[in-house]
Amino acid sequence: xxxxxxxxxxxxxxxxxxxxxxxxxxxxxxxxxxxxxxxxxxxxxxxxxxxxxxxxxxxxxxxxxxxxxxxxxxxxxxxxxxxxxxxxxxxxxxxxxxxxxxxxxxxxxxxxxxxxxxxxxxxxxxxxxxxxxxxxxxxxxxxxxxxxxxxxxxxxxxxxxxxxxxxxxxxxxxxxxxxxxxxxxxxxxxxxxxxxxxxxxxxxxxxxxxxxxxxxxxxxxxxxxxxxxxxxxxxxxxxxxxxxxxxxxxxxxxxxxxxxxxxxxxxxxxxxxxxxxxxxxxxxxxxxxxxxxxxxxxxxxxxxxxxxxxxxxxxxxxxxxxxxxxxxxxxxxxxxxxxxxxxxxxxxxxxxxxxxxxxxxxxxxxxxxxxxxxxxxxxxxxxxxxxxxxxxxxxxxxxxxxxxxxxxxxxxxxxxxxxxxxxxxxxxxxxxxxxxxxxxxxxxxxxxxxxxxxxxxxxxxxxxxxxxxxxxxxxxxxxxxxxxxxxxxxxxxxxxxxxxxxxxxxxxxxxxxxxxxxxxxxxxxxxxxxxxxxxxxxxxxxxxxxxxxxxxxxxxxxxxx
Amino acid sequence: xxxxxxxxxxxxxxxxxxxxxxxxxxxxxxxxxxxxxxxxxxxxxxxxxxxxxxxxxxxxxxxxxxxxxxxxxxxxxxxxxxxxxxxxxxxxxxxxxxxxxxxxxxxxxxxxxxxxxxxxxxxxxxxxxxxxxxxxx
Numbered sequence: 001x002x003x004x005x006x007x008x009x010x011x012x013x014x015x016x017x018x019x020x021x022x023x024x025x026x027x028x029x030x031x032x033x034x035x036x037x038x039x040x041x042x043x044x045x046x047x048x049x050x051x052x053x054x055x056x057x058x059x060x061x062x063x064x065x066x067x068x069x070x071x072x073x074x075x076x077x078x079x080x081x082x083x084x085x086x087x088x089x090x091x092x093x094x095x096x097x098x099x100x101x102x103x104x105x106x107x108x109x110x111x112x113x114x115x116x117x118x119x120x121x122x123x124x125x126x127x128x129x130x131x132x133x134x135x136x137x138x139x140x141x142x143x144x145x146x147x148x149x150x151x152x153x154x155x156x157x158x159x160x161x162x163x164x165x166x167x168x169x170x171x172x173x174x175x176x177x178x179x180x181x182x183x184x185x186x187x188x189x190x191x192x193x194x195x196x197x198x199x200x201x202x203x204x205x206x207x208x209x210x211x212x213x214x215x216x217x218x219x220x221x222x223x224x225x226x227x228x229x230x231x232x233x234x235x236x237x238x239x240x241x242x243x244x245x246x247x248x249x250x251x252x253x254x255x256x257x258x259x260x261x262x263x264x265x266x267x268x269x270x271x272x273x274x275x276x277x278x279x280x281x282x283x284x285x286x287x288x289x290x291x292x293x294x295x296x297x298x299x300x301x302x303x304x305x306x307x308x309x310x311x312x313x314x315x316x317x318x319x320x321x322x323x324x325x326x327x328x329x330x331x332x333x334x335x336x337x338x339x340x341x342x343x344x345x346x347x348x349x350x351x352x353x354x355x356x357x358x359x360x361x362x363x364x365x366x367x368x369x370x371x372x373x374x375x376x377x378x379x380x381x382x383x384x385x386x387x388x389x390x391x392x393x394x395x396x397x398x399x400x401x402x403x404x405x406x407x408x409x410x411x412x413x414x415x416x417x418x419x420x421x422x423x424x425x426x427x428x429x430x431x432x433x434x435x436x437x438x439x440x441x442x443x444x445x446x447x448x449x450x451x452x453x454x455x456x457x458x459x460x461x462x463x464x465x466x467x468x469x470x471x472x473x474x475x476x477x478x479x480x481x482x483x484x485x486x487x488x489x490x491x492x493x494x495x496x497x498x499x500x501x502x503x504x505x506x507x508x509x510x511x512x513x514x515x516x517x518x519x520x521x522x523x524x525x526x527x528x529x530x531x532x533x534x535x536x537x538x539x540x541x542x543x544x545x546x547x548x549x550x551x552x553x554x555x556x557x558x559x560x561x
Numbered sequence: 562x563x564x565x566x567x568x569x570x571x572x573x574x575x576x577x578x579x580x581x582x583x584x585x586x587x588x589x590x591x592x593x594x595x596x597x598x599x600x601x602x603x604x605x606x607x608x609x610x611x612x613x614x615x616x617x618x619x620x621x622x623x624x625x626x627x628x629x630x631x632x633x634x635x636x637x638x639x640x641x642x643x644x645x646x647x648x649x650x651x652x653x654x655x656x657x658x659x660x661x662x663x664x665x666x667x668x669x670x671x672x673x674x675x676x677x678x679x680x681x682x683x684x685x686x687x688x689x690x691x692x693x694x695x696x697x698x
Contacts, residue, residue, distance in 0.1 A: 098577075098578050098579055098580075098629050099578055101578075102578040102580075104578070109607075110577060110578055110605065110607065111577075111578060112577075113576070113577035113578070113579075113627075113629065113631045113634055113635055114577050114578045114579060114629045114631065117579075117629040117630060117631060118629060148580075187580070188580040189580050189582075189604050189605070191605065231583075232583050233583050233586075233587075322678050323678055323679045324677055324678065324679065325679060357677075357678065358660070359630065359660070433586065436583055436586055436587060437586070437587060437590050440587045444681070444682055450679075453679045468661070473630075473660065474629065474630030474631060474660060477631075477634060548605055
């Protein structure tokens with residue numbers, strides 16, 4: 001039977017960007033006639049940093065090649081870290097398993113399903129020693145990828161405690177902490193620090209910023225995270241506005257209440273998602289730098305130009321590559337998205353695995369992610385020129401459009417009273433619910449085509465099948481018991497008096513509304529676990545010890561209740 | 562009574578600590594649009610709390626969501642709890658990140674659906690309607 005040939009099959013179906021910005025067929029000089037080079041763009045390295053934050057950009061310093069490399073156990077993770085460093089990885093991303101991430105210990109009744117899932121169980125300093133064995137921590141770029149507020153808190157404590165133990169200088173701790181409790185609350189629930197007024201979350205957020213400014217100046221203590229919010233289903237305007245809105249909230253509070261200055265910090269770091277829409281991603285990064293420069297100068301009192309600059313940590317949207325259909329296609333998606341990050345002037349890039357739909361990336365998928373960046377860096381000649389799309393009628397016009405929409409939302413956030421109020425009043429949740437559903441609807445109704453999923457379907461061939469089989473699988477149930485045995489052993493072996501003394505000091509500091517970071521570091525050295533580090537703060541505020549309402553306060557801390 | 566005459570009630574629960582709930586938020590919306598009543602219990606449930614709610618709400622179906630890849634363990638606990646609370650007749654469906662090797666394991670346990678990312682909404686709605694029709698005979 002003859003196959004009917006339709007030359008129009010596969011024609012374009014959508015004429016707006018991913019965030020539904022209407023796009024014309026052609027852009028001409030009149031589309032950017034109000035653009036003033038010095039005012040709106042500036043040369044790279046100069047205010048308002050639209051074109052990039054360094055004059056020579058990638059010629060002087062390539063982006064950080066940073067990928068999550070955490071596996072089911074700390075020892076396994078340590079081995080992976082070393083291997084990836086040898087393959088040219090320049091940043092370490094620490095990610096813990098879902099149980100630890102939720103600030104409970106492996107033997108918590110609710111935690112047993114998720115031990116060793118999505119990362120390693122690092123519930124105490126003993127596990128950090130294993131995970132980071134033989135890897136110096138001074139002047140190495142470390143990203144704490146613990147998105148929840150509790151995780152941002154104790155990851156920092158453990159790193160400082162480990163450096164203290166090894167005799168390393170903590171002022172040389174380098175890297176970033178997420179410490180973005182509003183995004184954590186909206187995306188992950190974040191019950192560990194939640195209460196009606198979010199007072200505990202706000203206090204810990206500011207403690208981390210204040211302690212960081214004074215003691216670990218090369219460490220960025222709070223990096224508003226657009227990535228997770230975007231993946232939860234919002235558009236580019238919302239991602240930028242909530243991210244910048246959070247930065248205004250946290251740093252504004254720290255300036256007002258803790259006596260720090262924006263000039264105390266290195267350029268701001270924003271974590272951003274790279275979505276499938278190429279030009280929108282590039283324009284988003286450019287708009288972010290311009291908006292932040294003005295906010296830092298005009299609203300947050302930055303005086304030194306470098307405090308008005310912002311660095312972008314870009315990560316490929318997991319949503320864009322988590323389909324099990326024809327996963328080989330993810331290689332194209334990843335290439336395009338990493339290219340957008342480089343064209344947009346990102347400072348660090350984390351490429352998700354091509355096997356993202358099937359589990360944690362296999363070792364080869366991670367190396368592929370690294371090599372893709374090496375290919376862009378060294379084979380394509382793309383990084384030789386700063387902001388190569390600058391001046392394009394389309395890209396400049398799109399940058400303006402994104403800025404305009406973002407500023408409108410920022411005004412709305414201001415009128416509500418800042419991002420904490422947006423969270424408390426439910427405005428933020430409504431924003432998410434609205435767009436999450438409409439984005440999904442577009443795919444369901446075929447208004448947006450995803451190759452292999454709702455268009456151009458086909459079978460998985462041998463390469464795709466192999467990809468599926470080589471992804472790092474969820475560890476079997478027996479492996480999860482390892483961490484339970486370990487935490488029980490730790491509890492038996494540690495010096496109970498030292499532990500209780502250290503936790504009591506933490507309790508007192510928190511109760512007296514002092515900065516609790518130093519006391520927390522000492523508690524880590526006394527082998528406090530994540531469950532205890534969070535529980536002690538909770539009882540100091542009069543909340544139940546266990547944020548899931550299951551465990552009672554341990555006997556040895558009952559006297560503090 | 563047929564499934565067309567009564568509104569089907571689905572309880573959606575996330576057992577354990579997996580926080581990813583974009584899927585269930587979208588799913589709740591789709592099911593409601595299809596005329597199905599949805600009670601989403603929220604994150605961080607226990608097997609016990611899901612079954613208890615299913616009984617109290619007189620649910621026709623229990624839907625479980627997980628993105629950590631441990632659905633067989635979660636389902637096993639929910640089934641055990643259903644039997645304990647004399648609710649073993651409520652069908653259980655699952656979705657989220659489910660490894661291929663786990664699908665037959667879940668089917669053997671009596672857990673159906675086992676929908677992964679990218680599943681069409683129609684397939685999920687049809688499955689639920691079929692299960693409910695069977696339940697009402």
